[in-house]
Amino acid sequence: MNKMTDMTIREALQWASSFLQEHGRESRVAVLLLEHYTGLEGSGLFLEDDRKLSLEEKESFIKAVRTHAETGEPYQHITGRAPFYGRYFRVTPDVLIPRQETEELMDLIRKNTGHGDRIADIGTGSGVLAVTLALETEADVLATDISKEALGIARENAASLGADVRFYEGSFLEPLEKEHIDILVSNPPYIAWEEKEELDETVKKYDPALALFAENDGLLAYETLCKELKARNDTPRFVAFEIGHTQGGAVRRMLQDALPTYTVEVIKDLNGRDRIVTARV
Template identity: 75%
Template sequence: MNDMSDMTIREALQWASSFLQEHNRESRVGILLLEYYTGLEGARLYMEEPRNLSGKEKDRFVKAVRTHAETGEPYQHIIGSAPFYGRTFRVSPDVLIPRQETEELMDFIRTHARPGETIADIGTGSGVLAVTLALETEAEVVATDISPEALSVARENAWNLGARVHFYEGSFLTPLEEKEIDILVSNPPYIAWEEKKDLDATVRDYDPELALFADNDGLSAYETICRELKGWRRKPRLVAFEIGYTQGAAVSRLFEEALPGYEVEVIKDLSGKDRIVKAVYK
């Protein structure tokens, strides 16, 4: 599109789709950005296709599309937010952008939580799991993260969404000092460093390495949590980890060797891939 002085919603969608495809980006990002800058979501956007964008809408939209297409910066970073479990969370380069797969871990914990229990989210990042669990269950929720910048984002999300979560800064279970935990949940870093070169640039160059990569073929975070949990006098009745789809057997074996009192099972996601390792204390 050469003349961009006036642009209808329909023309904006067509231009964005073409421009993004030329740069090998997903065309759906154009729709998501236009929904954000116009405030029109879903069917409402298409119902108003003939209307012109305002000058501010057009300028912001075009700039965002160009930035994403030309640099690979995730659209969530550009607009500063991302959806999770029907809510909008603030995100930044200091936290992992929430993935849809993690909603399946959220579903699993929500259906197994009991009123009055304590749930611990280890490596909370932006706080999507902790905040959502605080809002969706009747449990007390605590969360840890080693990154003060991530905890700042998590606390802001809890405040914005009215969730009561107790946040602790520190590595894995260390800040909880054997607090009595009934359910332990974690979506830790689990990508092997050797796989970094194969990741999409929007992930590799923009998500924090601290939240993505782990030593020992991506297993070191699970090893640390299992080792720390082994020393706890009172074990959580349920532990659930999100895993990489090739890690089911390895993470299960870690648990069985370090914590023989647990019954371990791998749960597949909606696409049929291993996604969650759950362990129930016998």
């Protein structure tokens, strides 16, 4: 393949799709990688499928396809970007790659946000929630993370997308102890360490453990957040946590204990699994 002088977009997609399938990878990654290296996205790629790739495009694309196929390295790490809610965000091995389910959390927060609300995103990672909320709502957005490296990526994403977000380094709600918060959102680590061996090899090898795993059957982050909420004099009017699909009952009980006057609800995702727990006044 490397010896071919010319390669059209159509030929590149045909080769890459076949090569990826032979290695047990998803063929759709061929399109995503080619979009990145050609700068053509969506229908634009297929409208120009007879265009010849430049030498640089071809070599970069072939290398990326081989790397993903042979090692399992996520295409998001290879390209350094990942889509979320219609925008591309910079990602590195220091942050969790955004998941589709988190867009459902974003939808929920957006629907419950009013003009002038202050939103706190706890454990922001690459900043996808905080940045998107700042761009999609008229809220004042704050975000925390314990990882200095993750905050660096989040700040880059906010700057490149023109989002006004205030970032704080620290554990959970501690950096915001004196800040008024109307809405609290968090997608914390929620996988139990005991479940590590059951995960896909790619997840174990390439996603940051700090963003994936938590003690106490994966519930430690929720326990900590609920404890901190209970201790606050000024509690948010709306709280939303993304959860693992088996954790709905446990997290609901924690929020009911921390905020006994609130209405607590477990919400299912598009696949019918428990995915979000909310508490509202």
